[in-house]
Amino acid sequence: DQQVKQNSPSLSVQEGRISILNCDYTNSMFDYFLWYKKYPAEGPTFLISISSIKDKNEDGRFTVFLNKSAKHLSLHIVPSQPGDSAVYFCAASAQGSQGNLIFGKGTKLSVKP
Amino acid sequence: ETGVTQSPTHLIKTRGQQVTLRCSSQSGHNTVSWYQQALGQGPQFIFQYYREEENGRGNFPPRFSGLQFPNYSSELNVNALELDDSALYLCASSNRDGSYNEQFFGPGTRLTVL
Numbered sequence: 001d002q003q004v005k006q007n008s009p010s011l012s013v014q015e016g017r018i019s020i021l022n023c024d025y026t027n028s029m030f031d032y033f034l035w036y037k038k039y040p041a042e043g044p045t046f047l048i049s050i051s052s053i054k055d056k057n058e059d060g061r062f063t064v065f066l067n068k069s070a071k072h073l074s075l076h077i078v079p080s081q082p083g084d085s086a087v088y089f090c091a092a093s094a095q096g097s098q099g100n101l102i103f104g105k106g107t108k109l110s111v112k113p
Numbered sequence: 114e115t116g117v118t119q120s121p122t123h124l125i126k127t128r129g130q131q132v133t134l135r136c137s138s139q140s141g142h143n144t145v146s147w148y149q150q151a152l153g154q155g156p157q158f159i160f161q162y163y164r165e166e167e168n169g170r171g172n173f174p175p176r177f178s179g180l181q182f183p184n185y186s187s188e189l190n191v192n193a194l195e196l197d198d199s200a201l202y203l204c205a206s207s208n209r210d211g212s213y214n215e216q217f218f219g220p221g222t223r224l225t226v227l
Contacts, residue, residue: 004155034215043117043203043218044156089155099146099207100169101216103155 003027004092006104013111019077021107023090026071030092034101035064035075038087047088048075080111115140117206117219125225126194134189134222136204144168144209145187146216147179150201162187163209191224199226 005024013019023033031052036044050057050064050073057064063076077084087108091101118137126132138145144163148156158171162181176192185206191198201223205216 006155036218041220043119043205043220046215046217049215091155097169099144099161099209099216100158100171101146101148101156101205102158103148105153105155 002104003030004090004102004104006088006090006107008107009105010108010110013080013109015082015111015113016079019075019080019084019109019111021075021077021088021090021109023073023075023104024071025073025092027092027094027102028071029094030102031095032093033064033066033073034091034093035062036089036091036103037084038089038106044089077109080109082111082113085109085111117204117217119202119204119219119222121222122220123223123225125227127227128194128196130194130226131190131192132194132224134191134202134204134224136187136189136206136219138185138187138204138206139217142206142208142217143185144207145181145185146205146207147187147189148203148205148218149173150203150221152200156203159189194226196226199224 034049035047038044087106090104146161147159150156160170165181180188201221205218207216
């Protein structure tokens with residue numbers, strides 16, 4: 001029973017264009033969401049987070065949107081760069097869970113020059 | 114600022130053996146969480162240590178155990194290894210202050226059980 005779902009295993013985008021990575025969740029107790037990027041042979045690197053009291057958070061080229069009614073969040077990368085090619089994980093946490101992060105299976109993003 | 118480090122990088126064990134993995138938390142962090150990442154999956158929460166005590170546990174059997182030391186470093190011990198324990202084991206540190214905070218991951222230990 002997957003509580004965090006990333007339904008697209010892979011995504012290919014041209015350099016300079018927008019990358020949109022999607023994530024759905026089922027647990028209504030989740031109130032904090034994070035995106036991590038992972039290169040091969042490295043641990044996940046924190047990218048950006050959003051609390052459920054917000055619907056948007058922006059950091060440079062990265063923006064996360066949260067739609068609580070749809071239990072959906074998305075990560076937008078604009079403009080995409082070849083160095084953004086990696087596996088992106090969506091993760092969620094619920095208050096009182098001691099920071100236990102529930103991860104999706106990841107989406108592999110390929111940005112082509 | 115020193116990041117999260119893990120040792121060893123790779124490890125090969127046989128079924129039934131025991132293994133200990135080590136993690137040094139990022140400077141200034143007091144909480145360590147361990148995750149198991151199987152091939153093609155996202156990381157799965159094993160447990161978290163705060164103030165040298167287990168503080169939350171995922172759906173893993175008791176043969177997965179851990180320790181946290183006064184310097185906030187941590188160990189993950191797995192007894193009676195099974196083939197399905199083959200995975201990347203990730204350690205993440207954070208500074209628990211009662212609110213949400215981001216976890217910062219180490220590079221992981223790749224465990225292969227034969």
